[in-house]
Amino acid sequence: MLDRSHNAAPLPPEIARRRTFAIISHPDAGKTTLTEKFLLYGGAIQMAGQVRAKGEARRTRSDFMQMEKDRGISVSASAMSFDFGGYRFNLVDTPGHSDFSEDTYRTLTAVDAAVMVIDGAKGVESQTQKLFEVCRLRDLPILTFCNKMDRESRDTFDIIDEIQENLAIDVTPASWPIGVGRDFLGCYDMLNDRLELMDRADRNKVAESVRLQGLDDPKMEEHVPAHLLEKLREEVEMARELLPAFDAQGLLDGVLTPIWFGSAINSFGVRELMDGIGRFGPQPQPQKASPRQIAPEEEKVAGFVFKVQANMDPKHRDRVAFVRLASGHFKRGMKLTHVRTKKPMAITNPVLFLASDRELAEEAWAGDIMGIPNHGQLRIGDTLTEGEALRVQGIPSFAPELLQNCRAGDPMKAKHLDKALMQFAEEGAAKVFKPMLGAGFIVGVVGALQFEVLASRIELEYGLPVRFEPSQFTSARWMHGPKDKIEAFAQVNKGHMARDNDGDLVFLTRLQWDIDRVERDWPELTLTATKEMM
């Protein structure tokens, strides 16, 4: 991560209090439940039911479609803001299913930190590992929440060892669990020397907290049975000896993760975690851009689009571009420059995602996430500034790994298919290629489930049944080089050529041999598996 130099002037207070983060986890570890509790503590209880609805909708494929139909929910849950302890938290949702990883990767470019949720009985699972690797690439600070401690879970040292070994990151206990499963009493808060006791009776209640003078404090005995207390004292002593101590800089550098133990469903451990994010989590960080990086404290506003969601209301073909503000203080009505097209855009109706409701944003600061309704001008990777030609870098684009032909079920409606596919291409949900010869489209995705989701969305949002069928091609390569050479190449390879939704030429093949041959015979041309987003 780009670091703010240590002697940089402090950020303006409104920016300094912002914490923009995502939750990474394996399905079922408790992300939805934890989100719900964040909102509960953030004073937005009415939101909890909506998040729950979303979490449950994710369980099955058909329900997922149902959720997509109800775009209002899924959108307001794409980014959520809430206040707690003087901090403004911006929680950006990452899609749950592994087939939507592209979206997830991009989301992680819009946050300054991640909360990793693991299930205390299962430890580090595959999806957590994958997402962690992405965070690692960006040196994102990671705070860990070990959930479901009210159930039989693994030995505390085992869990910590597993994280250290599998993820190659130092782990420091921020809290230490007392008892396990039915006997789980709560935690000893190692950072604040407090005993936190879980109230099983009321899941929405803030846990009882007992202030202590060290582990030997006689008050301990009043609350913890002797056998558990002995074990706790032993374990904490061992942990202090064997495990790294908490170190705020280590967390910010992404080399050390503090771990809290808790039970999201019992609202236990959540407040301590939120405290930790607030106190130790990173402030809004500088953003990599060309020709220069963007610092959050700059007076002028700059932001970038990391996600586009279309057809939130099927009656209007509107889209919402999710923008992370990289710098400045935004006020509603501001005119910003859309750097890619060099056109001014008046941002008159941006949406902030305050947990209590979707609200029209009057203002926003560096670190915040805004939704900007638009008619397709805003694309993933676009930068908005007050005039300077800055382009944010590092929004990843993925090589489509699976290609299929897409045809309209009703040939009379082929024109609509064109429109629908272009829209999904702009949303970043798929790569769409129009072959130079022949009819139909070739669609490229990263995960197979995406074809089903696309087919369902096209039917739902455009009333158009479609068929996906195997394609004779398996790889797509974008062509770079002198324009005339690319055109000349295309003329002699028409059967292999297509254009993407920007009109750029793409070479399609099923043989690596073909790609090698082109590179040998056409030295002026370069083929790439991704097209860097402009």
Ligand code: GDP
């Ligand atoms: P997600 O898939 O990561 O969003 O997970 P959910 O939040 O939907 O939780 C998955 C399941 O675990 C649900 O049935 C939750 O009720 C349950 N769950 C979540 N947190 C806890 C917890 O602290 N203890 C127990 N016993 N169950 C939990």
